[in-house]
Amino acid sequence: MQRPHRVVVLVLDGALPLDVGIPAEVFHPETGFGYEVSACGVTAGTVPSHGGFGYAVPRGLDALADADTIVVPGYAPAGRQIPAQVREALRGAASRGTRIASICYGAFALAEAGLLDGLRATTHWDAAVELAQRHPRITVEPNVLFVDEGSVLTSAGAAAGLDLCLHIVRRDLGVSAANEIARGLVTAPYRTGGQAQYLPKTNTEVRGQSLAATREWAMMRLDQPLTIAGLAAHARMSPRTFLRRFAEETGSTPLEWILRARVDTARELLESTRLPVDRIAEQVGLGTGSNLRLHFRRLLDVTPTEYRATFAGPS
Incomplete structure (x- = not known):
């Protein structure tokens, strides 16, 4: 009988409960897919977690020697230096060919161990700049859910760890197994690693209302050419005054604001309709499907088709 695939979750001080x-849950033996999951710490005992919880871990770092896959959850504060013995244990596991994955800020542990040098990696978007600055040999991808570099994988924060773990199941056992586990967890079975990890509306927060009527007027005419002169005329201002006031209220130029409004409207149409991408591009004033794809990739780091596959309801 084939032995289970051993997944060991390395719980460090300040571990984030969701990440652990x-x-x-994904690798629990009750899924029936041949995984065995356990937890360890630097030493056996109770590991304090972020938020006042604690984890009772039965083993120390010696547990990593038995692992087929090691998962390092995020811990707070982000980027806190990990003990030297953890770095050595992770390096030793990597040298044996053990697959190692991180969730959220756990990427900092992999980076400290030198496991991400020369590779692409990601982490929670709010720590991506720090990871890149502290470890310049890593190509940090701040806008993706997860990065698969073969034996080393990293994911963004919180729920992106679920996307990563389901991706690992797909790699190991195929789509059907991942889908069945996802159904049990009541979650979407698949979001691509390239899906942007932080998807609010792309328009900036408005800090004033004196131009609200003009912004609303523009929103009703996104399918038409919109110019600075036309917007300023509607606001009854000179173009120069209009540009200054618009920047004060929105933090962007009018044309950039309009572009983002067009992309956001396209997102709504992708979610709520089955219109072809070319038709959506026309309706939001971006002209062609290729132009819409260009701006989607620039602003969201995802294609319209990938976005629809993730967020659209059933057809």
Whole structure:
């Protein structure tokens, strides 16, 4: 009888509870897919977690020697230096060919161990700049859900760890197994690694209302040419005054604001209709499907088709 695939979750001080729980659920033996999951710490005992919880871990770092896959959850504060013995244990596991994955800020542990040098990696968007600055040999991808570099994988924050763990199941056992586990967890079975990890509306927060009527007027005419002169005339201002006031209220130029409004409207149409991409591009004033794809990739780091596949309801 083939032995289970051993997944060991390395729980470090300040571990984020959701990050610890995700691999524990995805790889739980009760899924019936041949995984065995356990937790360890630097030493056996109770590991304090972020938020006042604590984890009772039965083993120390010696547990990593038995692992087929190691998952390092995020911990707070982000980027806190990890003990030297953890770095050595992770390097030793990597040298044995063990697959190692991180969730959220756990990427900092992999980076400290030198496991990400020369590779692409990601982490929670709010720590991506720090990771890149502290470890310049890593190509940090701040806008993706996860990065698969073969034996080393990293994911963005919180729920992106679920996307990563399901991706690992797909790699190991195929789509059907991942889908069945996802159904049990009541979650979407697949979001691509390239899906942008932080998807609010792309328009900036408005800090004033004196131009609200003009912005609303523009929103009703996104399918038409919109110019600075036309917007300024509607606002009854000179173009120069209009540009200054618009920047004060929105933090962007009018044309950039309009572009983002067009992309956001396209997102709504992708979610709520089955219109072809070319038709959506026309309706939002971006002309062609290729132009819409260009701006989607620039602003969201995802294609319209990938976005629709993730967020659209059933057809």
